[in-house]
Amino acid sequence: MKKRILTGDRPTGKLHLGHYVGSLANRVKLQEEYQSYIIIADVQALTTNFENPENLSRDTFQIAEDYLAAGLDPEISTIFIQSMIPEIHELTMYYSMFTSVNVLRHNPTVKTEAQQHGFSDMTYGFLGYPVSQAADISIFKANLVPVGDDQIPHIELARKIVRRFNDLYKPVLIEPEALIGEVPRLMGLDGKAKMSKSLNNAIYLSDSASEVESKVKDAVTDPARIRKTDLGHPEICTVYGYHQVFNRSEMEEIEHACRNGEIGCVQCKKKLAGCLNKLLEPMRERRIKYENQPELVKDILEEGSRKARLTAQETMREVRDAMRINYFAATE
Ligand code: SF4
Structure with a gap:
């Protein structure tokens, strides 16, 4: 049993x-x-x-x-x-x-x-x-x-x-x-509190690929980084926090590149949106059946x-x- x-x-x-x-x-x-x-x-x-x-x-x-x-x-x-x-x-x-x-x-x-x-x-x-x-x-x-x-x-x-x-x-x-x-x-996309509907800082399982991309694009990062070559502090970056959860195979490489000004936030966010959409895509496929019936x-x-x-x-x-x-x- x-x-x-x-x-x-x-x-x-x-x-x-x-x-x-x-x-x-x-x-x-x-x-x-x-x-x-x-x-x-x-x-x-x-x-x-x-x-x-x-x-x-x-x-x-x-x-x-x-x-x-x-x-x-x-x-x-x-x-x-x-x-x-x-x-x-x-x-x-x-x-x-x-x-x-x-x-x-x-x-x-x-x-x-x-x-x-x-x-x-x-x-x-x-x-x-x-x-x-x-x-x-x-x-x-x-x-x-x-x-x-x-x-x-x-x-x-x-x-x-x-x-x-x-x-x-x-x-x-x-x-x-x-x-x-x-x-x-x-954390929520605003980096202030945990993800929550009431704080409007969440990515939903039912979000489309373009909604995920647009939300990640607006996520809060290390404010000290203006140019790609600025040295970053991933430990205070919301996007890096998500890489730690959803993109573990690349997180060390991203941390190193961020600290050394070798990756821009735009590119880093694109990587994250790609990972999230890879996770959510099978859910979207399963959901279609239930939405239609x-x-x-x-x-x-x-x-x-x-x-x-x-x-x-x-x-x-x-x-x-x-x-x-x-x-x-x-x-x-
Ligand atoms: S490069 Fe990535 S980890 Fe570094 S501050 Fe930008 S978004 Fe955050």
């Missing part, structure tokens, strides 16, 4: 290269080795965007298209929508009964995110989203959850919640473990949600048995 992983995203818009190197590329690799459940966490997206639910459907289909274009294979990965699995919300409610409010308030990731969103008074849903995440993971009996460092407190909490459930009732759930990979940090994406999500729900229902039968609230089990 392959081990199971649970991973996914909140649908908040198109995916960009930061998402790709941060998690998506890894998921595409992991799906061969693990039984993969990929959650599109639409309910969790509402924790910060509850005033705009009308965008959820568009963003959910967009993210699914990005997943499929990036190489997630619906034949081996179960891609599903969180709100289509009502059992997750039921399990979240049971977990909420024994999860302390103080533990949630002191969760460092919740605190940081609340500050980022300017929440002086957190909603019940926002404060409790790590509990919902614990339910997302444990209802599918995931052994591993691929995460970045900032998500470790959530996995720790999920482990504690599962342990508490197993101790209180019956050991039917699996304590998940974090699968921590090396995640390269990708949007009902295919819908079918994949519907089937993934159906399969995921069967697994969730099986776990919930065990959960209700363990809690002795499976009232009609004998007559089913």
